[in-house]
Amino acid sequence: MEALLCSTTLQLKSLYHRHHRSLSSPFSPSTHTVTTHRKLRKSSCQKVQPSLFVPLRVSANSQAAPASTEASTSSSVPSTMKAWVYGDYGGVDVLKFESSVSVPEVKDDQVLIKVAAAALNPVDFKRRLGKFKATDSPLPTVPGYDVAGVVVKVGSQVKGLKEGDEVYGDIHEKALDGPKQSGSLAEYTAVEEKLLALKPKSLDFAQAAGLPLAIETAYEGLEKSGFSAGKSILVLGGAGGVGSLVVQLAKHVFAASRVAATSSTGKLELLKSLGADLAIDYTKENFEDLPEKFDVVYDTVGQCDRAVKAVKEGGSVVVLTGAVTPPGFRFVVTSNGSVLTKLNPYLESGKVKPVVDSKGPFPFSKVVEAFSYLETNRATGKVVISPIP
Numbered sequence: 227m228e229a230l231l232c233s234t235t236l237q238l239k240s241l242y243h244r245h246h247r248s249l250s251s252p253f254s255p256s257t258h259t260v261t262t263h264r265k266l267r268k269s270s271c272q273k274v275q276p277s278l279f280v281p282l283r284v285s286a287n288s289q290a291a292p293a294s295t296e297a298s299t300s301s302s303v304p305s306t307m308k309a310w311v312y313g314d315y316g317g318v319d320v321l322k323f324e325s326s327v328s329v330p331e332v333k334d335d336q337v338l339i340k341v342a343a344a345a346l347n348p349v350d351f352k353r354r355l356g357k358f359k360a361t362d363s364p365l366p367t368v369p370g371y372d373v374a375g376v377v378v379k380v381g382s383q384v385k386g387l388k389e390g391d392e393v394y395g396d397i398h399e400k401a402l403d404g405p406k407q408s409g410s411l412a413e414y415t416a417v418e419e420k421l422l423a424l425k426p427k428s429l430d431f432a433q434a435a436g437l438p439l440a441i442e443t444a445y446e447g448l449e450k451s452g453f454s455a456g457k458s459i460l461v462l463g464g465a466g467g468v469g470s471l472v473v474q475l476a477k478h479v480f481a482a483s484r485v486a487a488t489s490s491t492g493k494l495e496l497l498k499s500l501g502a503d504l505a506i507d508y509t510k511e512n513f514e515d516l517p518e519k520f521d522v523v524y525d526t527v528g529q530c531d532r533a534v535k536a537v538k539e540g541g542s543v544v545v546l547t548g549a550v551t552p553p554g555f556r557f558v559v560t561s562n563g564s565v566l567t568k569l570n571p572y573l574e575s576g577k578v579k580p581v582v583d584s585k586g587p588f589p590f591s592k593v594v595e596a597f598s599y600l601e602t603n604r605a606t607g608k609v610v611i612s613p614i615p
């Protein structure tokens with residue numbers, strides 16, 4: 227065992243020194259720690275992200291080392307934190323739980339959030355798989371777009387938030403274009419004030435964490451399609467993270483005349499409870515064969531070629547993923563705290579409800595399981611990570 231640890235330590239040390247000069251990383255090398263026997267042994271046979279590690283005494287207990295339980299005020303924010311990290315693109319096995327990652331610096335327009343809950347989105351695993359390499363930030367990455375938590379530090383230009391505020395938001399302004407290296411699957415995350423809103427008081431952190439990216443996408447797509455009161459809509463994938471919110475926003479915020487949505491058999495009742503007038507079982511019916519046509523078809527599944535057959539002449543087809551067939555149009559969500567603020571009254575009153583998948587919330591230690599579940603493409607509503615830690 228000693229020999230194994232020793233050789234691993236040397237390997238890490240040399241890797242660290244080799245890469246440290248060239249890597250610009252938010253993960254402070256001075257605080258990187260390899261703290262468990264298990265982790266060290268793993269790192270001897272897997273590709274190690276050197277900037278995350280400093281060879282250390284291996285008897286230390288990683289759970290006890292970081293100051294993760296310190297009070298949530300700026301004076302007691304620790305310099306390192308626990309976080310999920312990947313240093314290579316790939317499957318769920320690239321995700322590593324690290325005990326000593328640098329807490330991100332707070333820019334003038336940002337606040338530091340003590341993360342209480344986070345949520346996963348398909349963009350998290352698509353990004354991890356390297357699908358957006360060309361526009362991604364450099365590795366290593368702490369994944370996670372959605373966050374809910376408490377402000378513990380404010381930048382000098384922050385006007386509307388203060389320490390102690392309970393907030394939520396999607397921390398990456400442009401989902402695919404230069405998302406931050408340090409995401410929300412961590413004890414702390416730094417976020418621009420404009421991307422956040424005060425958390426609705428009626429929601430707990432886990433419920434709030436599941437909303438930002440999905441509800442902002444739902445809202446932006448409806449707006450871009452020109453959706454308005456009295457119009458009809460068909461939502462493809464009505465039980466998913468985005469779809470479950472498109473159904474609710476269309477019905478309860480935009481005052482749709484009629485909402486139809488697709489799902490598999492077991493989720494039809496959910497669609498109705500969210501406000502769908504017509505729940506279509508896609509395992510039994512082809513929505514494009516229905517005589518009824520819609521002002522807007524909102525495709526969250528990647529079925530644009532079929533979606534265009536279900537829209538009225540002159541209507542709109544919103545596309546989130548997959549190939550686009552005219553007149554369909556695709557957009558990529560822009561994070562925007564003012565959308566959350568605008569929708570907060572509907573969330574406070576319960577007219578619009580977060581849908582948290584009942585397999586979760588997954589504790590912080592089970593992020594790999596949560597990703598694996600999301601990647602089945604069968605999640606109902608949102609896959610939430612809570613509590614952290």
Ligand SMILES: NC(=O)c1ccc[n+]([C@@H]2O[C@H](COP(=O)([O-])OP(=O)(O)OC[C@H]3O[C@@H](n4cnc5c(N)ncnc54)[C@H](OP(=O)(O)O)[C@@H]3O)[C@@H](O)[C@H]2O)c1
Nearest residue numbers: 348443463465466467468489490546547557558559604605
């Ligand atoms: N462009 C953007 O800005 C943007 C923003 C957000 C999301 N997206 C993309 O939009 C897609 C959906 O995101 P999401 O967060 O809603 O995903 P999600 O929650 O993981 O979607 C899972 C849901 O999709 C449903 N589904 C799967 N195949 C279906 C089918 N053939 N017909 C109807 N429903 C089906 C599943 O229901 P069943 O179990 O009943 O099949 C499940 O409930 C992803 O590809 C994501 O990357 C894009």
